[in-house]
Amino acid sequence: xxxxxxxxxxxxxxxxxxxxxxxxxxxxxxxxxxxxxxxxxxxxxxxxxxxxxxxxxxxxxxxxxxxxxxxxxxxxxxxxxxxxxxxxxxxxxxxxxxxxxxxxxxxxxxxxxxxxxxxxxxxxxxxxxxxxxxxxxxxxxxxxxxxxxxxxxxxxxxxxxxxxxxxxxxxxxxxxxxxxxxxxxxxxxxxxxxxxxxxxxxxxxxxxxxxxxxxxxxxxxxxxxxxxxxxxxxxxxxxxxxxxxxxxxxxxxxxxxxxxxxxxxxxxxxxxxxxxxxxxxxxxxxxxxxxxxxxxxxxxxxxxxxxxxxxxxxxxxxxxxxxxxxxxxxxxxxxxxxxxxxxxxxxxxxxxxxxxxxxxxxxxxxxxxxxxxxxxxxxxxxxxxxxxxxxxxxxxxxxxxxxxxxxxx
Amino acid sequence: xxxxxxxxxxxxxxxxxxxxxxxxxxxxxxxxxxxxxxxxxxxxxxxxxxxxxxxxxxxxxxxxxxxxxxxxxxxxxxxxxxxxxxxxxxxxxxxxxxxxxxxxxxxxxxxxxxxxxxxxxxxxxxxxxxxxxxxxxxxxxxxxxxxxxxxxxxxxxxxxx
Numbered sequence: 001x002x003x004x005x006x007x008x009x010x011x012x013x014x015x016x017x018x019x020x021x022x023x024x025x026x027x028x029x030x031x032x033x034x035x036x037x038x039x040x041x042x043x044x045x046x047x048x049x050x051x052x053x054x055x056x057x058x059x060x061x062x063x064x065x066x067x068x069x070x071x072x073x074x075x076x077x078x079x080x081x082x083x084x085x086x087x088x089x090x091x092x093x094x095x096x097x098x099x100x101x102x103x104x105x106x107x108x109x110x111x112x113x114x115x116x117x118x119x120x121x122x123x124x125x126x127x128x129x130x131x132x133x134x135x136x137x138x139x140x141x142x143x144x145x146x147x148x149x150x151x152x153x154x155x156x157x158x159x160x161x162x163x164x165x166x167x168x169x170x171x172x173x174x175x176x177x178x179x180x181x182x183x184x185x186x187x188x189x190x191x192x193x194x195x196x197x198x199x200x201x202x203x204x205x206x207x208x209x210x211x212x213x214x215x216x217x218x219x220x221x222x223x224x225x226x227x228x229x230x231x232x233x234x235x236x237x238x239x240x241x242x243x244x245x246x247x248x249x250x251x252x253x254x255x256x257x258x259x260x261x262x263x264x265x266x267x268x269x270x271x272x273x274x275x276x277x278x279x280x281x282x283x284x285x286x287x288x289x290x291x292x293x294x295x296x297x298x299x300x301x302x303x304x305x306x307x308x309x310x311x312x313x314x315x316x317x318x319x320x321x322x323x324x325x326x327x328x329x330x331x332x333x334x335x336x337x338x339x340x341x342x343x344x345x346x347x348x349x350x351x352x353x354x355x356x357x358x359x360x361x362x363x364x365x366x367x368x369x370x371x372x373x374x375x376x377x378x379x380x381x382x383x384x385x386x387x388x389x390x391x392x393x394x395x396x397x398x399x400x401x402x403x404x405x406x407x408x409x
Numbered sequence: 410x411x412x413x414x415x416x417x418x419x420x421x422x423x424x425x426x427x428x429x430x431x432x433x434x435x436x437x438x439x440x441x442x443x444x445x446x447x448x449x450x451x452x453x454x455x456x457x458x459x460x461x462x463x464x465x466x467x468x469x470x471x472x473x474x475x476x477x478x479x480x481x482x483x484x485x486x487x488x489x490x491x492x493x494x495x496x497x498x499x500x501x502x503x504x505x506x507x508x509x510x511x512x513x514x515x516x517x518x519x520x521x522x523x524x525x526x527x528x529x530x531x532x533x534x535x536x537x538x539x540x541x542x543x544x545x546x547x548x549x550x551x552x553x554x555x556x557x558x559x560x561x562x563x564x565x566x567x568x569x570x
Contacts, residue, residue: 218416218551225420226548274439281533282435289541297541324537328530332521335438339519347519387545394552 219394226293226388233290234382240283241375244368247276251361259361262353270340277327277334280367284324287371291317291378296386313384316377323370326363333360411471411556423464423547426457427540434536444509444516451505458498458539465490465546472555474562482565486549490542497539500532 250272254265294313297303306314333356336347348356433454441447465487469475475483484491507528511520554561 216413217553218411218413219553221413221417221420222548222551225424229544278435278439282431285431285435285537285540288537289544292541293545321537325530325534328533329526331438331529332526335519335521339517342517343519387548391548394549394554 219391222394223388223391226385226391230290230293230385230388233286233293234378236283236286236290237375237378240280240287241372243276243283244280244364244371247280248364248368251364255357255361259354259358262357265357266337266340266348266353270337273334273337277331280327281324284320284327284371287374288317288320288324291320291374293387294378294385296390299386302386312377312381316374319370319374319377323367323374326367326370330360330363333357411551411553416551419464419468420547420551423461423543426461427543429457430454430461430536431540434533441512441516444513447512447516448509451501451509455498455502455505458494458501461543462491462494462498465494465543465550468547468550472550473557474555474565477562477566479562479565479569482569487546490539490546493535493539493542497532497535500528500535504528504532 251265251269254268255262256264291313295303295306295317297317303314307318336356337360339347433450437447437450437454440450469483469487472483504525507525508520511525512518553559
């Protein structure tokens with residue numbers, strides 16, 4: 001049965017073929033064909049047999065549809081246009097030879113417009129196989145049976161169309177023209193139109209390309225933001241190194257030699273301790289983020305390899321992060337220094353100043369050293385920036401043409 | 410396709426929220442003249458973090474990669490940000506609640522304990538990692554390959570299936 005289905009599928013492709021063959025026949029209004037029924041009956045039966053023979057020779061599988069058609073052979077008296085619908089197997093070979101002639105006929109029809117009645121009738125006949133095709137799909141019946149019924153339906157249903165011949169003609173003519181242009185445009189010398197279409201397509205492609213590749217893309221925005229932040233980071237690196245150096249120098253100057261004048265330090269420095277701590281955190285945060293950007297820390301394997309090979313940027317980021325944690329760990333002491341004037345006796349009991357301040361000074365010194373060292377590492381290779389390298393690779397590679405076709409399919 | 414103007418605007422909003430976050434983290438200790446000032450600053454900061462997470466999630470949902478169905482690839486690429494954002498938001502809310510609770514009656518006095526100090530260090534350290542990952546992700550969201558069909562996406566799709 002699969003073979004039978006395949007044959008019916010093949011047969012379904014056939015109906016459009018007789019369209020041009022029918023044009024050569026004397027075109028008759030559908031109602032008139034019933035009047036000529038007795039005269040053409042025998043001839044058409046014979047032609048039908050011949051075509052069945054030809055089809056059987058060509059395609060034995062067509063037998064599958066045969067019994068179904070013969071089952072309704074009782075209504076063959078109404079077969080007025082059946083030979084016309086069965087003509088294609090005979091016409092097929094001729095049509096290859098006369099394809100250009102037919103096409104020229106179509107073009108002539110196009111030129112003549114809806115003036116000739118014959119053309120209109122021919123177009124009515126053209127319409128019928130299309131209805132047949134739809135009903136084939138819907139009802140999924142054998143072709144011959146459908147031919148019978150559809151022809152009958154068409155002859156009964158067509159009468160209104162001659163009344164509207166002026167309107168039906170352009171509708172009918174548009175079909176072959178569209179088909180011709182799609183399949184064989186070169187034979188119709190329609191090169192100008194196709195060329196124009198191609199050029200318009202090229203123009204569309206160009207506009208699409210320009211549309212997809214604007215002058216200022218999101219990638220450029222990302223890169224510019226990243227570059228701006230890198231510049232800000234460079235300023236922060238330098239400012240942080242200078243500020244931490246100034247801070248530790250001030251602390252050691254106020255604390256005196258061997259931290260002997262810590263009360264003087266608390267007295268002078270208590271108003272500066274918290275602002276400097278806050279500023280130090282902000283600068284350390286920006287610097288750490290900037291150096292992490294340069295290392296591309298999110299790529300853990302790459303970052304680890306850089307740490308192991310002691311690359312300057314990896315070391316700088318490590319030093320900045322360590323300095324950040326050390327700085328944060330002194331928040332409590334900084335707040336204690338900040339509140340020196342308000343809670344002098346409770347927060348700073350006499351004798352404990354050295355015990356509380358010595359780690360704080362040491363940590364500040366270490367932070368200053370880390371920050372200075374990291375700044376040196378950064379300024380040795382200021383151009384190293386892996387994140388920017390990744391951002392620069394964010395470009396769209398257009399899919400290959402064959403892939404596009406696959407996607408369309 | 411993501412429009413450049415829209416992306417610039419969204420990026421500006423994100424970086425503004427990040428800058429506000431950094432400002433509050435840095436200088437909120439100085440702005441404690443009245444407890445209500447810190448309360449308002451902390452509430453806005455937490456809302457800003459939440460907004461930033463929502464924005465980045467919406468941007469992820471807007472990508473062609475997500476709409477195609479390669480969610481796992483997006484999550485694999487940006488999971489660090491999502492984890493650190495959630496962690497930072499949690500730590501921030503905890504720290505803010507603790508500090509405001511301690512300073513509500515008397516704002517300018519010594520409140521630090523070892524636990525608060527440890528939470529402070531963790532919150533501020535997570536903040537720096539959050540800034541880095543968020544800025545990086547926000548910049549990577551401008552990748553045109555995330556928003557349209559491309560060979561890269563086809564390769565990723567072929568690898569996923």
